[in-house]
Amino acid sequence: MFRKFWLSDQTNRQGWLVFGAASFLVSVPVFIQAPLVQQLPLLSLAITLGWVWLGLKLLKRPGTEIWGDLLLGFSWSWLAGSIYWGWLRSEPSIHLPVEAIGLPFALWGLWRGRGKVGNLFYLGSLLGTAITDLYFYIADLIPYWREVMKVNPELAKPILQDAIAQVQTTWGISWAVVLVMTLGVVGCWSLAKKELPWWAFSGAILSTILVDSLFWLAASMA
Secondary structure (H helix, E strand, O other), X not given: OOOOOEOOOOOHHHHHHHHHHHXXXXXXXXXXXXXXXHHOHHHHHHHHHHHHHHHHHHHOOOOXXXXXXXXXXXXXXXXXXXXXXXXXXXXXXXXXXXHHHHHHHHXXXXXXXXXXXXXXXXXXXXXXXXXXXXXXXXXXXXXXXXXXXXXXXXXXXXXXXXXXXXXXXXXXXXXXXXXXXXXXXXXXXXXXXXXXXXXXXXXXXXXXXXXXXXXXXXXXXX
């Protein structure tokens, strides 16, 4: 039987905390893991065990089950990021399959009614990644992705500038608007469901817009 986390007036504050935590776990760790995984991929991979340990510990304590659940969902994203960006980042075609490494486990957990907060957070993060990758294919940015990953950072500037020029075409801007609106609609729909797991899903979805915007800004300033 599914355990339901309905948002009453008394727990509305907790709902926003879950939303904020989910947003934080998608946006902020990206900028910590990105440099770490390129320099010390094995350390980044090992940190996954730390997230799992902390998640299980919080899951067993009264009053912190939700946060443990959320961290366990986050550990799948961290694991996938460590594997892909540590060793496989030069090949975009396998990015989404690697990010989906936890998908069977998340779906199994939801089917069994377990870990709804963490599993929906992971699915929201995965959906955001899928939509971002879709944009790279639609806007024909995949060749730039491959080039950036093969050159030294100091040589990446002209490649990034060419990629930004590609984004700033009518085609690139139009599809960016469509996909951002899609993320926004899905995120707001999830909030309207008034359940803590769906607020975790929404936080993961909507924060994808922030992360993509920050990366675009960084590339524009390169």
